Amino acid sequence: MERGAEGPARTDEVRQGFTQHLGAIRRFFLKRAPVADVDDLVQDVAMRMHTRRADDPIANVEGYLFQTAHSVLADRGRRDSTRCRSSHDSLEEFHHPVEDRSPERVLEGKEQWSMLLAAMEDLPARTREAFVLHRFEEMQYAAIAGHMGISVSAVEKHIMRAIRRLADAIA
Template sequence: MLSIQASADPTDLTTAGFVRHLGAVRRFFMKRAPIADVDDLVQDVAIRMHARRDGRPIDNIEGYLFQTAHSVLADRGRRAGSRCQSQHESLEDRHHPVEDRSPARVLEGKEQWTLLLAAIEELPARSRQAFILHRFEEMQYAAIALHMGITVSAVEKHIMKAIRHLAAAIA
């Protein structure tokens, strides 16, 4: 919460007036803005009051304060509108799930990897070659067929055979 001490100088009516009406300014903002923004808005009014120190007296300090508060609120609304702030979504922890890299999970991943490698080794040579060329070398079926000297249909059958075998091995 904003804490302002009234000046000991009796001629400093701006600070004294602001402190005297601080509760009313807060209530003004609480009715018109999200509660999370109230302290910032009150602080913006205090900054404007402080920046105004030109020595000229203010006849109606309460009216001046509320006019300043209204201007601060209007400026905040214009700024939020021009930045499309209502369309923004705050980033929270639920938007960035932390991956659990516990020792047990790492060990489980290594065991699955070992099972997968063993299952790849168990594949017939042609199926293993077609699978490796497609999944690890990222070759298209037509390129694999040309490389291996077989038809595209045969490549498809070898890869499907490999996938079925690997799925059964890790299940």
């Protein structure tokens, strides 16, 4: 888009008007929108002012700025309503903490895994079998009892013994 002879002068006039009325535009938004949205709304006004055709004259820069601010606010309201913004949850880090994956943590995890495997090897054969069938094969106690030819109570005791010994090994 090519600017007319007065284009840059008008652009500077609009830029000066925006800068001059920036505080008033912020107050306009503070009265009508959440504080967290004010900077975004002011930026939207600035973007609209920046992308408008420079060869269109503005008789009243202040009035034009506030009409643009009103339009930005109305557009945001329609967009929020359409997208059901009020029912969205934020994805702030304190709501969803990220687990630190440092080299020390990885090494610690590998060491605990090695201790767990060694402790599983040290379990009595029947206890290890009951534990593996339940935790890794996802079999029910009754199915394990039938498979191993023991009572459900004995299966419960084997699994509890395995859990206790494994927990002690990695503690």
